[in-house]
Amino acid sequence: MSYDQLTPTPDADSKPFWDACRNHQLMFQKCAECGDVRWPPSILCPQCHCRDAEWIESVGKGTVYSYAIYHQAFHPAFAAKLPYVVAIVQLDEGPMILTNIIGCPHESLACEMPVQVAWDDVSEECSLPKFLPIL
Amino acid sequence: MLEAGICKYVVITYGHSALWGGGMYQMLLQLTGNEAAFGHFGAVGGYALAAMRGMHEFSTGPETWKHIAMGQRKWANLNPAAMMHKKAMSEEDYYNAPMVVEPLRLFDNCLINDGGRAIIITTAERARDLKQPPVLIAGMGHHNPSNEIGQAKYMAGPTGAKKAGEAAFQMAGIGVGDVDACQIYDCFTYTVELTMQDYGFFGRGEGEDWFKGGTIEPGGRMPLNTSGGQLSEAYYMGLTPMSEAVMQLRGQCGDRQLGPKTNTKEPEIILCSDNGGILQSNACYIFRKG
Amino acid sequence: MDLKDKYAVVGVGYTPQGKVPERTSVSFHQEAVANAIQDAGLKKEDIDGLISYRHFPPCPGEPNLTPQTISQYLGLTPSYASQDAN
Numbered sequence: 001m002s003y004d005q006l007t008p009t010p011d012a013d014s015k016p017f018w019d020a021c022r023n024h025q026l027m028f029q030k031c032a033e034c035g036d037v038r039w040p041p042s043i044l045c046p047q048c049h050c051r052d053a054e055w056i057e058s059v060g061k062g063t064v065y066s067y068a069i070y071h072q073a074f075h076p077a078f079a080a081k082l083p084y085v086v087a088i089v090q091l092d093e094g095p096m097i098l099t100n101i102i103g104c105p106h107e108s109l110a111c112e113m114p115v116q117v118a119w120d121d122v123s124e125e126c127s128l129p130k131f132l133p134i135l
Numbered sequence: 136m137l138e139a140g141i142c143k144y145v146v147i148t149y150g151h152s153a154l155w156g157g158g159m160y161q162m163l164l165q166l167t168g169n170e171a172a173f174g175h176f177g178a179v180g181g182y183a184l185a186a187m188r189g190m191h192e193f194s195t196g197p198e199t200w201k202h203i204a205m206g207q208r209k210w211a212n213l214n215p216a217a218m219m220h221k222k223a224m225s226e227e228d229y230y231n232a233p234m235v236v237e238p239l240r241l242f243d244n245c246l247i248n249d250g251g252r253a254i255i256i257t258t259a260e261r262a263r264d265l266k267q268p269p270v271l272i273a274g275m276g277h278h279n280p281s282n283e284i285g286q287a288k289y290m291a292g293p294t295g296a297k298k299a300g301e302a303a304f305q306m307a308g309i310g311v312g313d314v315d316a317c318q319i320y321d322c323f324t325y326t327v328e329l330t331m332q333d334y335g336f337f338g339r340g341e342g343e344d345w346f347k348g349g350t351i352e353p354g355g356r357m358p359l360n361t362s363g364g365q366l367s368e369a370y371y372m373g374l375t376p377m378s379e380a381v382m383q384l385r386g387q388c389g390d391r392q393l394g395p396k397t398n399t400k401e402p403e404i405i406l407c408s409d410n411g412g413i414l415q416s417n418a419c420y421i422f423r424k425g
Numbered sequence: 426m427d428l429k430d431k432y433a434v435v436g437v438g439y440t441p442q443g444k445v446p447e448r449t450s451v452s453f454h455q456e457a458v459a460n461a462i463q464d465a466g467l468k469k470e471d472i473d474g475l476i477s478y479r480h481f482p483p484c485p486g487e488p489n490l491t492p493q494t495i496s497q498y499l500g501l502t503p504s505y506a507s508q509d510a511n
Binding site for chain 3 (some may be wrong): 136137138141142143144145146147148150151152153154155156158159161162216219248249250251252253254255256257258259261262265266269270271272273274275306307308351353369371372373374377378381382407411422423424
């Protein structure tokens, strides 16, 4: 299987997010009522059930909430990348997303470490938001 | 269903050809959705993220988890049906096993196996006339924090186990001091530690002290996962812990039977847990000899 | 609603486990449930409720195991059937 088969498959809710990624923009929905900035995208706010939201652009900075280092390849596409880091990043605007930390020696990884988005253009159609440490 | 009178006898069942049939590989590929684009697969990655956050927030890590893996293995060594029956595990074995997703090593992970398990529930009244010694449900509680790991802030606790445990203890009218043994859902060693911490068996970050010295092993003061559990017997979701609690309270566990045979207290009350997703749901059941 | 000590577990069913070749997932449900019924000293006609655990994705070539499918293979017609979220 090629890497292409492991790119995201946007659905009706998440398409605006992944489309914006192609332009290197991290876009999230902000609730018109309570102001909660949410992920994953959806038609109503899980906090207050308000159905109105505006898409806002994140500045792309946040902190590592947690991380884990993969030492085994669960899919052939990742065998050559071992060991690699999967992390949960909390953006300054609030939402938490699952991603990769790149460009960081593993011994320097830490929860609460500040990071910023770094775009990985994996194909014409797909750019993935990954994160680099802010030194 | 039983309470409403809709049913008289309810069977709960699980079966999976996870190993020979290749079911587990399907799970790894299908359960992750778009997160696979980042190389995130299956349950071990999720629990590794949870365990790393645990290590950040309180004192935990392999020094704690090794006691869980090795203690449960000792029970499996007494259970002829356990997959790891004939395999001892030393501290060296634990540390030398390959990292799967750091911080979790191979023996922090549960087994993948073919097999099935089922239990039948009815009223205490009907149970009295049946073949086996009845095992009563003294208390139960459920809680579902529900968020996916990527949006979960409870991965270092309190998890759903906090509220589920409180509800079960309240219904049963007992406290942790009344529990004779535990059968805890153990997809990973960290799950056992966090669940026991949230149920109140020890304070936050006191797990290493609590588990060390053979606490959960044969001869220990709080026997835990006495079939070997999912780490060393076999995986049937919540039915691994629940079936073992029932068999122990019936006194039908052979060489691993709690009581004089294993130099442990003869059990009257056994606490069980079940857990779903990546710490997204928790169920606590307190079983009592009928 | 005090449920304390109102209900009981009366049967447990086991199957061979580990690596068990030439066996489907549903066959393990069949064997485990049949053994649990036998263990309890019940008849299959007594069973009027079935809860199956949330299933992982089906194995290659196997159907998705809904509570209905499992009931069919066991010859059960439960008044209530559901799948648990745990």
